[in-house]
Amino acid sequence: MSIYLTPVKFSNTTLLSSVVEELSHKFKDGVKTINVDLNIDEAFSKEREQYFSTQIISEAIKKTNNLDGKVLILTDVDLYIPVLTFVFGEAQLNGKHSIVSVCRLHEEFYYERTDENLLRERTMKEIFHELGHNFGLKHCADWDCVMHSSTSIEEVDIKGNNYCKNCEREVLH
Numbered sequence: 001m002s003i004y005l006t007p008v009k010f011s012n013t014t015l016l017s018s019v020v021e022e023l024s025h026k027f028k029d030g031v032k033t034i035n036v037d038l039n040i041d042e043a044f045s046k047e048r049e050q051y052f053s054t055q056i057i058s059e060a061i062k063k064t065n066n067l068d069g070k071v072l073i074l075t076d077v078d079l080y081i082p083v084l085t086f087v088f089g090e091a092q093l094n095g096k097h098s099i100v101s102v103c104r105l106h107e108e109f110y111y112e113r114t115d116e117n118l119l120r121e122r123t124m125k126e127i128f129h130e131l132g133h134n135f136g137l138k139h140c141a142d143w144d145c146v147m148h149s150s151t152s153i154e155e156v157d158i159k160g161n162n163y164c165k166n167c168e169r170e171v172l173h
């Protein structure tokens with residue numbers, strides 16, 4: 001299953017290269033970076049100063065539903081769904097599309113320091129997590145598993161950075 005990595009309002013080219021490399025290790029069918037002309041202005045909420053992730057996914061579906069593989073949007077912008085203050089990402093369960101924001105994965109979002117290694121690790125966790133949903137996985141009770149839910153940065157850091165054996169089977173079957 002190919003993975004189509006789709007940067008949208010995403011500026012960190014170093015991080016993008018690392019993501020492609022790490023995804024390629026796991027998904028042997030290949031990882032491609034594609035440029036999709038996505039207009040996400042409509043998804044912006046002036047009150048919240050955030051973007052509605054579900055709406056961005058809907059836009060992406062219109063333009064990329066013909067692709068044979070998973071379409072993962074990577075973005076710098078802060079995301080929300082109406083019932084939550086923010087989301088790190090969102091994915092269609094058993095579907096093709098997902099989105100991950102690195103906005104709140106930066107250490108400098110919380111503290112006055114940067115940590116590129118930590119940013120990369122957090123980004124991969126959230127990417128594997130959202131892709132897992134695309135492959136039909138729900139949340140996993142195992143804290144060592146990347147499919148454990150994480151609603152705060154502490155939980156992102158606590159959970160493991162790979163799938164547990166059961167989850168891995170679903171993703172790489």
Ligand SMILES: [Zn+2]
Nearest residue numbers: 129133139149
């Ligand atoms: Zn989840």
Ligand SMILES: [Zn+2]
Nearest residue numbers: 140145164167
């Ligand atoms: Zn698991």
